[in-house]
Amino acid sequence: MSEILGSLALGTFASGSRAFAGLVRGDRVLELDAHAAALGLTAPITTRDLLADWDRVLPLLEALDGPTIGLSDLRVLPPVRPRQILQSGANYRTHVIDLAVAHRGPDDSEEQVRAATAAMMDARIANGTPYLFIGLPSAIAGPHDDLVLPGYSDRHDWELELAAVIGAPAYRVDRDRALRHVAAYTIVNDITTRDLVFRRDMPEIGTDWYRSKNAPGFLPLGPWLVPAAHVPDPMNLRVTLTLNGDVMQDESTKDMIFDVAAVVAAASQITPLHPGDLVLTGSPAGNGMHHGRLLRDGDVMTGAITGLGTQRVRCVAESAA
Incomplete structure (x- = not known):
């Protein structure tokens, strides 16, 4: 441990x-x-x-x-079984820029995309709110369980994240009071099937997080719930993921666009948050899309966040029916 x-x-x-x-x-x-x-x-x-x-x-x-x-x-x-999981996307500055570069069109230069994305994030910070979506509790797995890679794709990716664990119920709380409703913090790896993120048959709909993020085991959780009272500053934690011993993600939570309090407050505006619910705060730069290396049978992901423990997940190919 x-x-x-x-x-x-x-x-x-x-x-x-x-x-x-x-x-x-x-x-x-x-x-x-x-x-x-x-x-x-x-x-x-x-x-x-x-x-x-x-x-x-x-x-x-x-x-x-x-x-x-x-x-x-x-x-x-898994250290807790939440009723609800609220997930934050596009919440680390460097990660958003890297994703935009990875998905840029053939006529767009990397420099143009980086500059345009940075300007977009500055506008979001000034006038926007966190981007949130819903995860399924059925996707949760233990911090050392094997991850079965569904055979319908070979483009499964990692996204290690800090998760806030709700204690006192929160409904329409403001940012200044939001952290009073966070009892603890833990680690989540938000596995994503990249080729299912966007619907090719309905491009006007946008992202499809249900299909791309909610397969069984796609949310390795834990190992621990560390009391928020023991975490002096959730905005000064190191998020690190290695793949087979090679460092892929290594970033501070300081790189968040919206801090933990802002994400929790935004999540509480639409639906009441209950004890044990998880609010995921987004993943930093360094996912597989950035490295050009997605998950394969036999891979081992080791994820850690400062003072919250370590999870170790081995990837296993889905057995043929």
């Missing part, structure tokens, strides 16, 4: 067929069902139960002590 910010993190684990929420300290896990009474909750406890009463529960979690289990003896599951 990589270092976590603060003294603890939360996760969900399996021992055999039994799943449970646990408190992570170092390489040891404290099973929380045994401490339900101390937490004022009823077993079995889920991380979503904790997030629903976060301000009261967090100091109690920090004070817990007792017998622990070695992390190596457990399977790490």
Whole structure:
């Protein structure tokens, strides 16, 4: 396990067929069902139960002590099962420029595209709002689960992201208050099938995020929920993804166009956000389209964000029917 910010993190684990929420300290896990009474909750406890009463529960979690289990003896599951996933696209300046260059027309020079895209983002920052869309909870997988690459395409790509985890319900909150509703942070790899992003049969419709992002396992999540109180500045974290040991993404969250607070506030304007919901904040530069190298059978992606742990996902080709 990589270092976590603060003294603890939360996760969900399996021992055999039994799943449970646990408190992570170092390489040891404290099973929380045994401490339900101390937490004022009823077993079995889920991380979503904790997030629903976060301000009261967090100091109690920090004070817990007792017998622990070695992390190596457990399977790490997705740390939370959200009701809703709100995703932010085109939210890192360098990434947006790289995508625009990759998709430029044959008559457009790279310099022209870079300049035009930079001007567009400056206008968005001044007058626009985050670009949001919906993800399916059924796409969530554990942080160490294999990713089955669907056989209908050979253009699957990675996008490592910081995700804000909602605690207190949020509905139409403004940016100044938005972070009060964030209980924790975690890591998500937003896998994308590039040739399904745009509908060739209906180009006027634009992007098709349902088909391109929601296959089973396309949202490896976790490993941990790190309390927001232990993350001094979510806008100063390093997002890093390696492919078979080679660095592909390595960028600071400082490169976001709209910061975490702005993205959470925008997500709350249309739909109420509930405890455990995820708000993804976009992915930095360095995806496969930029490198000209998309995912293949046997690839291993290792993703980390400062102090939030590490996920390791192996890619497996879909078996022929």
